[in-house]
Amino acid sequence: MAGEMNPRERWGLLLIDEFPDRPPVYPLVTSHASAVYGCDLISYCSDGKILAEAQLAAQRKYGHEGLSVFTDVGLIAEAMGSKYHLREFEVPILNRPIIEELSAIDKLKLPDPGGSGRLPVYLEAIEKLYQAKGDVLPVFAFVPAPFTTAAGLRGIEDFLVDTITEPEAAHQLLELSLEAAIKFCDECILCGALPMLVDPLASGSVISRRTFAEFALPYNRKLITHLHRYDLDVTLHICGETSSIVDLISDTGADLFSLDKLDIDIARSSIGDKVRLVGNLAPHNLMASSGVSIEDNCHHIIDSGIRNKKGFVISTGCEVPIRCQPEKLQKYIKLGKEARYE
Amino acid sequence: MISQKIRKLDNFELEENPRQIDFREWHRLFQKVPEELVENTRYFRDLPNAEWSQYLFPPSTHVVSGNRLLRKLKFDNSLASLRLWGFVMSEGERIYRAKQAGKKVIAVMGDLGAVTPLVYSFPNTVAFYPDCLWWTPFMMESKVLFDEAAKFGLGEDCCFVRAALGAYSKKAYFPKPDLCIGTVGATCDDMNAVMSEVEFLGYDIHYFELPHRHDKPQDVKRLKVFLSGQYEGLSAKLEHVTGHEFDLTRFEETISKVNRMRGAISDLKGMLGGAGSPLDSCVRRNDGRGSRRIDRRNAMGGIEMLNVEFAPLSYYGDLDECIDVIEDVRDTVKSRQTRSVGYPDQDIRLVWVTPPADPQLMNYIEGLGGMIVGSEYLINQTTPQILENGDPFDSLAESHLSGSLMGSMGYRTQLVIDQIEKSNAEGVIISGVFGSSHCPYETTPIVDAVRKKGIPVLAIDVVAPGKIMMQSQIFNRMEAFMESLKAARRYRGG
Amino acid sequence: MHIYDKLAKAVVEMKAAEVKLLALQVLDEGFPPDEAIQKGLAVGMQEVGRLFSCKDYFVPEVLVSARAMYTGFNILKPKVIEGAVADKGTILIGVVEGDYHDIGKNIVKLMLEASGFRLVDLGKNVSVDAFTRAVVEEKPAIAAMSTLMTTTMDSMEEIVVRLTKDAPEVKIMIGGAPVNQDFADSIGAHFYGDDVDQAIVGAHKLLGIKA
Numbered sequence A: 001m002a003g004e005m006n007p008r009e010r011w012g013l014l015l016i017d018e019f020p021d022r023p024p025v026y027p028l029v030t031s032h033a034s035a036v037y038g039c040d041l042i043s044y045c046s047d048g049k050i051l052a053e054a055q056l057a058a059q060r061k062y063g064h065e066g067l068s069v070f071t072d073v074g075l076i077a078e079a080m081g082s083k084y085h086l087r088e089f090e091v092p093i094l095n096r097p098i099i100e101e102l103s104a105i106d107k108l109k110l111p112d113p114g115g116s117g118r119l120p121v122y123l124e125a126i127e128k129l130y131q132a133k134g135d136v137l138p139v140f141a142f143v144p145a146p147f148t149t150a151a152g153l154r155g156i157e158d159f160l161v162d163t164i165t166e167p168e169a170a171h172q173l174l175e176l177s178l179e180a181a182i183k184f185c186d187e188c189i190l191c192g193a194l195p196m197l198v199d200p201l202a203s204g205s206v207i208s209r210r211t212f213a214e215f216a217l218p219y220n221r222k223l224i225t226h227l228h229r230y231d232l233d234v235t236l237h238i239c240g241e242t243s244s245i246v247d248l249i250s251d252t253g254a255d256l257f258s259l260d261k262l263d264i265d266i267a268r269s270s271i272g273d274k275v276r277l278v279g280n281l282a283p284h285n286l287m288a289s290s291g292v293s294i295e296d297n298c299h300h301i302i303d304s305g306i307r308n309k310k311g312f313v314i315s316t317g318c319e320v321p322i323r324c325q326p327e328k329l330q331k332y333i334k335l336g337k338e339a340r341y342e
Numbered sequence B: 001m002i003s004q005k006i007r008k009l010d011n012f013e014l015e016e017n018p019r020q021i022d023f024r025e026w027h028r029l030f031q032k033v034p035e036e037l038v039e040n041t042r043y044f045r046d047l048p049n050a051e052w053s054q055y056l057f058p059p060s061t062h063v064v065s066g067n068r069l070l071r072k073l074k075f076d077n078s079l080a081s082l083r084l085w086g087f088v089m090s091e092g093e094r095i096y097r098a099k100q101a102g103k104k105v106i107a108v109m110g111d112l113g114a115v116t117p118l119v120y121s122f123p124n125t126v127a128f129y130p131d132c133l134w135w136t137p138f139m140m141e142s143k144v145l146f147d148e149a150a151k152f153g154l155g156e157d158c159c160f161v162r163a164a165l166g167a168y169s170k171k172a173y174f175p176k177p178d179l180c181i182g183t184v185g186a187t188c189d190d191m192n193a194v195m196s197e198v199e200f201l202g203y204d205i206h207y208f209e210l211p212h213r214h215d216k217p218q219d220v221k222r223l224k225v226f227l228s229g230q231y232e233g234l235s236a237k238l239e240h241v242t243g244h245e246f247d248l249t250r251f252e253e254t255i256s257k258v259n260r261m262r263g264a265i266s267d268l269k270g271m272l273g274g275a276g277s278p279l280d281s282c283v284r285r286n287d288g289r290g291s292r293r294i295d296r297r298n299a300m301g302g303i304e305m306l307n308v309e310f311a312p313l314s315y316y317g318d319l320d321e322c323i324d325v326i327e328d329v330r331d332t333v334k335s336r337q338t339r340s341v342g343y344p345d346q347d348i349r350l351v352w353v354t355p356p357a358d359p360q361l362m363n364y365i366e367g368l369g370g371m372i373v374g375s376e377y378l379i380n381q382t383t384p385q386i387l388e389n390g391d392p393f394d395s396l397a398e399s400h401l402s403g404s405l406m407g408s409m410g411y412r413t414q415l416v417i418d419q420i421e422k423s424n425a426e427g428v429i430i431s432g433v434f435g436s437s438h439c440p441y442e443t444t445p446i447v448d449a450v451r452k453k454g455i456p457v458l459a460i461d462v463v464a465p466g467k468i469m470m471q472s473q474i475f476n477r478m479e480a481f482m483e484s485l486k487a488a489r490r491y492r493g494g
Numbered sequence C: 001m002h003i004y005d006k007l008a009k010a011v012v013e014m015k016a017a018e019v020k021l022l023a024l025q026v027l028d029e030g031f032p033p034d035e036a037i038q039k040g041l042a043v044g045m046q047e048v049g050r051l052f053s054c055k056d057y058f059v060p061e062v063l064v065s066a067r068a069m070y071t072g073f074n075i076l077k078p079k080v081i082e083g084a085v086a087d088k089g090t091i092l093i094g095v096v097e098g099d100y101h102d103i104g105k106n107i108v109k110l111m112l113e114a115s116g117f118r119l120v121d122l123g124k125n126v127s128v129d130a131f132t133r134a135v136v137e138e139k140p141a142i143a144a145m146s147t148l149m150t151t152t153m154d155s156m157e158e159i160v161v162r163l164t165k166d167a168p169e170v171k172i173m174i175g176g177a178p179v180n181q182d183f184a185d186s187i188g189a190h191f192y193g194d195d196v197d198q199a200i201v202g203a204h205k206l207l208g209i210k211a
């Protein structure tokens, strides 16, 4: 009559290289929680209590093994002054960046985690989730990485252009974004969450290996080094295609890499002995319209991932779509929980 | 390659004056800790490439891993205490790492004074104390482990030590031990119930029998012979499990380390117990609102001392590092006392009997002005010096005989009275475990004996995590108790 | 090296200042501006497109090259005698409603422009109504839609339905990561392209002209 482990226990073991029964099953259930809970996205993104309630409702429904505090990748940029547009049924979107002229960088102020933008929403949600379930479920706080925040401050295209035409200004912006991320991560930790850095714009779909190495990697490394002072395991999530930079991921110091459109075998052979992998069922497989069966698709991911030397978390490549088909997600989670280490 | 250089903190202080701070303040203060120290404070220094072995972290690290109670506690602000907490909280990880590195992991359960030194006398072994997991439900403010134990029929009518059973069953708190050593005989029923369930789960337990100790001196010799035989049997078992023969030189080396640490703990207890008396070592100071007495104050938190006092049960999985950790705490207290500094407004001298499962209670009483100057945690077999060049098993047996659990009720009561007298205590707190079988029987006679000495006693039953109503009742009783002690002081003319 | 080649090279090398100087030199030395656009700037941009396709260039490089190209374009364009530059036709382009991913669309637009089409850009998050209305008003030869999200693919279908009714003569072209040929066929779009090269090939094919 051996006891069943709870998610917190299973994650705890994974993080010290122990592989007792199976990997944690943690699809990135974020804004989809609002659909489960039945609230609109404006409240989900701007009210910590609702975000927390929705996360708990979704976790009760699906039984996945971690709570996710995430609204959008503009979070920190907004707290520093960029204007975002909140919408009822879609995630917030950048309306007007704060740095329209590079000369405005000098006036940029670091955010106050307790008061700027929607940062307090995150902290409140973390507090609530931690209080409710912190003993059995890890709480992950998704924090936009510096490269992505800088793009939100400057405007995405302008920032990408700056990396070539105004590299110094880009670095200045990145420094500030880094400081803001450190400040915010510190508070998330105090509230009880593990930071998960999200860097969708540092994707190999958007920037070259060189740009990644010069503008994204050093700041992610500094951020992660700071977080390592707390002996915390840090997850880095990069959307899209990452085959051109996968070997650099271990240089950021990330303990876990959440991968999207990258074959898990490639990730495994490149960094699998140093980095735990989190991934990577393509989110669109969870849509009702997707013709392929979950079984067919997750087969390769789970079978390969589970053999990763440094460990594996059964997850999705990116956020579970807001309007995913619940039965498909349930199916994936069930298959995930049936997986076993060899 | 990890630096072997930095072993001691040499009283490196982050703040000049001692105070108790919460985990948020520690988080900020931690930014001042030099990178070099964070990098080089490591366990298992014998393993050259253990990049995971750092352990100097603020409590917020452990909060993230689910230890929710830490959010409510106040911690000492010295670097030595931070190191102590980091060392204690990393024990679980450490024993897993030990196993991964090929060391033998040995569980030592029950009243095991000198068993642990014997375990460490064999090369490549690591000991841990599963009973200590009774703190886990409180640290996590969670019923997970208790619920698990309940599945085996050990519910609220058993001591919190049942959490250890939950952990054995869950297989997520420590790796499968290569050997479990458990005590039977003159020990605690609750503990024994836990052990037999553990055995049913399929673990290999080597039983170590404790004789009931009589208080007649003429019996001591007989008991010593018996215990010595038990040690000899255990040594044979350890030879078998580790594949190494008992080696006298190694044994003597280990004992001298153990003695060094035991000495540091005795020093510490002595320093804190002797930090002043309620009447003579106080000074008067006029603060404008009339004359006010200022005592020599508390120089180390009760919960930190709890960690220190429990160290010799297992050395938290790393004997060498444990010595440094504890000596750092001792040096900090020494330096504070030399400088005559302590926590502001904590000067009511208390003796604490039976370790509280809920560390918040200690914090709470300190917040009300208490300082813990003496303790009786049923583990005093872990403090006397072990004879260094006598017959090995006889020496271990002799030191074991001072244990309070295997002694009579009268003996234990006397230990408490001794503590009170030695430390000039003004009050005694007994924290029992609701529903447990062993400790509660001793509460009443201890209360009576202490009262006879004219010392006020507060006996409380610690409640399982989550019972907020009952906990607030305990807080109320503590407040009233402390008020009465303060009143007594005024009456005595302090 | 001929000045047109220099122009092309400067575009590829993302040197806006140099493009500017060269464009002025083109005018000074009396080269025909329309020829400079086609044989200089456009050729450069095509090379950029090729580099992008083979992953030598990424989004930032393309954007900077484009900006360099536009500095030259803005100098040369006003001097072109009406009708001298072959206008291959008008293409209306937009990202469908609910989707704000416009990097891909912008690159497609840029390259089509560089290949000699006139582009009307509706931007991102364009509703079915707005898209249909714009097609009816602008009467482009081609209507091009982009989306990067599975959740917004459905509105492509709606647009196609509306266009076949309200503007039956327009050719419809779609693209973006989640869509594919099957999807294009199923909704009745005339062309699907999976990258910039395809977008250019498709535009020519739909209008029956040579690249």
Ligand code: B12
Binding pocket: A071, A072, A073, A090, A091, A093, A156, A200, A201, A203, A205, A206, A239, A240, A241, A260, A261, A283, A284, A317, A318, A319, A321, C059, C098, C099, C100, C101, C102, C103, C104, C105, C107, C108, C144, C145, C146, C147, C148, C149, C150, C151, C173, C174, C175, C176, C177, C178, C192, C193, C194, C195, C196, C198, C199, C202
């Ligand atoms: C950059 C990016 C962003 C940026 C967008 C910046 C911008 N202004 O565009 C930001 C960070 C803001 C962002 C936000 C979001 N994103 Co996003 N993002 C990406 C990412 C990493 C790269 C997209 C990109 O720009 N690629 C580079 C360009 C050049 O390629 P392309 O767009 O595919 O275009 C090429 C071809 O498709 C083709 N093409 C394109 N259009 C057309 C049109 C025609 C007619 C033709 C012929 C060809 C053609 O040619 C182009 C050039 O070769 C992708 C991941 C990926 N690998 O695609 C996710 C991705 C598109 N995002 C996704 C999601 C979910 C989001 C968010 C909801 C996340 C969130 N919670 O914040 C929001 C939603 C915003 C919204 N409602 O629109 C998902 C979409 C999931 C799905 N399948 O539905 C993706 C796929 C990531 C994932 N795996 O989950 N994102």
Ligand code: SF4
Binding pocket: B159, B160, B161, B188, B189, B190, B191, B378, B433, B436, B437, B438, B439
């Ligand atoms: S009842 Fe007392 S002696 Fe027995 S295990 Fe509990 S605390 Fe220890």
